Amino acid sequence: MDNIEKRIIELIDEHAQELQALAEDIYTHAEQGYHEFRTAAIAADLLRGLGLEPETGLAITGVKAVLGKNEGPNVALIGELDGLACPDHPFANNGFAHSCGHYAQMVCLLGAAIALCDHEVASALDGKVTFFAVPAEEFQDSSVRKEVREKHDVHCGGGKCELIRRGQFDDIDMAVTTHSHMVARDSDADILLGNSACTGFIGKTVYMHGRAAHAAAAPHLGANALNAACLGMSALGMIRETFREKDCVRVHPYIRKGGQAINVVPSEVEVDMMVRANSQPVIEEVSGKVDRCFRGAAMAIGCTCDIEDSQGYMPCPEIAPNELMFSTAALLGDDVKIASIPLGECNTASTDVGDLCSVMPVMNFTFGGSRGDLHSKDYRIEDPYVAHILPAKLMALLTYRLLRDGAKGAEEFIGSCKPTMTIEDYKAYCGKMSP
Ligand SMILES: [Zn+2]
Known part of the structure; x- marks a missing residue:
């Protein structure tokens, strides 16, 4: 020294x-x-x-x-x-x-x-x-x-x-x-x-748009954006078997906005998440799969969705x-x-x-x-x-x-x-x- x-x-x-x-x-x-x-x-x-x-x-x-x-x-x-x-x-x-x-x-x-x-x-x-x-x-x-x-x-x-x-x-x-x-x-x-x-990641926000209606008197007139978001997350769960261990994929959504009021069919729902993996090409590949899950769910429930990707961090x-x-x-x-x-x-x-x-x-x-x-x-x-x-x-x-x-x-x-x-x-x- x-x-x-x-x-x-x-x-x-x-x-x-x-x-x-x-x-x-x-x-x-x-x-x-x-x-x-x-x-x-x-x-x-x-x-x-x-x-x-x-x-x-x-x-x-x-x-x-x-x-x-x-x-x-x-x-x-x-x-x-x-x-x-x-x-x-x-x-x-x-x-x-x-x-x-x-x-x-x-x-x-x-x-x-x-x-x-x-x-x-x-x-x-x-x-x-x-x-x-x-x-x-x-x-x-x-x-x-x-x-x-x-x-x-x-x-x-x-x-x-x-x-x-x-x-x-x-x-x-x-x-x-x-x-x-x-x-x-x-x-x-x-x-x-x-x-x-x-891992690196991109940020992803899913904006699920439905139609508000009386939740008890007229749910048939609504399109439930919360149900569509949940279905999208279920679909995401079902594609997890396609993630390879060596790619260290992590996708973890949370619902940041889940509806407007207790007696209204939720019409605007926001799901925020990070899509992570240990290389940029895999991040992009998984990101595309996640989009498919939410777009498919929106279609199934009669909703529409916008998806925004934002710059995250590099691996x-x-x-x-x-x-x-x-x-x-x-x-x-x-x-x-x-x-x-x-x-x-x-x-x-x-x-x-x-x-x-x-x-x-x-x-x-x-x-x-x-x-x-x-x-x-x-x-x-x-x-x-x-x-x-x-x-x-x-x-x-x-x-x-x-x-x-x-x-x-x-x-x-x-x-x-x-x-x-x-x-x-x-x-x-x-x-x-x-x-
Ligand atoms: Zn830290």
């Missing part, structure tokens, strides 16, 4: 109490995606306090601050701002909770900023560091997407997608991301290095950890359990980190310290050191190792990754997809 590495670890240990207080504050004040105003203000204030000049209000709530020299690669450290709807969670705030653990990414990002902005540490970096708090990792349902589209011209359901579209990643060469353990949720490792493959590639990640993680101490993410396993959930991976190299690790299923009321913190302090140390140490000695580590990692499209390609792709 060199002196800068020692300094990074000391600085984060010195600020551990402050970081734990920050963790508790953000954890108990979860906010909806694209509405994370309080959390964004905390991040901006802290970055300002470190002598940086954060830009705010990026894709509504994003915050970005740059540290360092003009020469050398620009490494973005990412922290997700949003909680998700989870009203049963013991720490729910207006129905939203941090049951995906994103609050801990913010602590990690800000902890890493405290260490990297130290004069001695910063002067050892041969490149730039962009501290980037990003909105809305959780895909927003169609009503929220409509609201942010109308008020703020937001095209994408995911914050990173929107930020790429708006050019906020144009000058960034690679990103470092992190998350609470996902595919190996029950792993007893403190840190898992690398990134599991994740995420598996990224095995490299030697730099293992040797850096070893600096955390002999008592810290480090392992690779389980290779060859697909995380059937999706993330807009997939979109980021499609346009730039992304280095990822996940951290333990929490138990309970993600997105459930059971998500809880078990070890605040592992969940909050350890990831901050690793993010800062990785950044230093990437950027020290002429940024050889970063150059090597960037050279080893092959993003599938340019940022300009991605912007064009957004233009072709419906919001």
Whole structure:
């Protein structure tokens, strides 16, 4: 371990109490995606306090601050701002909770900023560091997407997608991301290095139109849109045997609007869903099958339906950890359990980190310290050191190792990754997809 590495670890240990207080504050004040105003203000204030000049209000709530020299690669450290709807969670705030653990990414990002902005540490970096708090990792349902589209011209359901579209990643060469353990949720490792493959998806909303009538006196005059929607979901159930395991298909509808009144044949029903798989061609193939189910059901019941597809997230590639990640993680101490993410396993959930991976190299690790299923009321913190302090140390140490000695580590990692499209390609792709 060199002196800068020692300094990074000391600085984060010195600020551990402050970081734990920050963790508790953000954890108990979860906010909806694209509405994370309080959390964004905390991040901006802290970055300002470190002598940086954060830009705010990026894709509504994003915050970005740059540290360092003009020469050398620009490494973005990412922290997700949003909680998700989870009203049963013991720490729910207006129905939203941090049951995906994103609050801990913010602590990690800000902890890493405290260490990297130290004069001695910063002067050892041969490149730039962009501290980037990003909105809305959780895909927003169609009503929220409509609201942010109308008020703020937001095209994408995911914050990173929107930020790429708006050019906020144009000058960034690679990103470092992190998350609470996902595919190996029950792993007893403190840190898992690398990134599991994740599914991508499109958003789909079915608008089923029927005819309203008195539900008891004259149902024969109506066309029941709720029945048509239910029949469509039954048909969807019956085609599930055509989904191949290797494609990791997931289609999960919910009825967002089920009728107007108790004594009226439902005439307008909306079904929102995500159609997921581990490759774009399969997503498109399954999407066509789902459309057939709902269109056929509409015809059978005497209804009509409109189906709107919207841009979702891209599948995420598996990224095995490299030697730099293992040797850096070893600096955390002999008592810290480090392992690779389980290779060859697909995380059937999706993330807009997939979109980021499609346009730039992304280095990822996940951290333990929490138990309970993600997105459930059971998500809880078990070890605040592992969940909050350890990831901050690793993010800062990785950044230093990437950027020290002429940024050889970063150059090597960037050279080893092959993003599938340019940022300009991605912007064009957004233009072709419906919001
Ligand atoms: Zn998450």
